[in-house]
Amino acid sequence: MTDIETTTVCEEGYVCDSQMGDFNITVDATGDEGPTANQVLVADYASCYLPAFRAGGQKAGHDDLGKVQIDAEADLDDDDDLTRISFDLYVEADLDDDTLDDLVARGEDICHVHSALREGLHADITAHADAF
Structure with a gap:
């Protein structure tokens, strides 16, 4: 299935x-x-990572992170392929650097898009001509 x-x-x-x-x-x-597809991909990544960050926070006992925001940036090469994605993550809760680093790592572990964006993960393509 x-x-x-x-x-x-x-x-x-x-x-x-x-x-x-x-x-x-x-x-x-x-x-x-x-x-564009690249804009959707970057927004999708941020939209997956942010709730993963919250879930990681809850697992670590931080149930009230308040408002959390990601400002994402990405760079494209001359062929419009993504070469870099970066997130600026803003958290309302007052967290020390070690706690924040721990929650960032937990978010990376939980985020499905973060896991999927790895070298070698490409669609298996089966093409069908004269399909319509």
């Missing part, structure tokens, strides 16, 4: 509409009609 199923359609041009259960997202390679 498959755990995740999505359908992505591109009628023409570079705008893709993806269906994920009851949810839709539009991604535009040009950035004109929606976020």
Whole structure:
């Protein structure tokens, strides 16, 4: 059984509409009609890491971290491939440096996107021509 199923359609041009259960997202390679795939990936990473950071905090006995925010930055090479992603993580709770470092590491261990972004993880692609 498959755990995740999505359908992505591109009628023409570079705008893709993806269906994920009851949810839709539009991604535009040009950035004109929606976020680019790289923007979605960086936002997805931050959106996975932030709750993972909170979960790590709860496991360590820090149930009230208050507001937590990530400002993410990414660099692209000349081919628009991601070369660097960085997070500035802001936590409302007053934590010492050692505790903060521990919670950052716990978040990395829990975040599924962090785990997935490793060298060698690429889609297995099976192409089907004359499909429509």
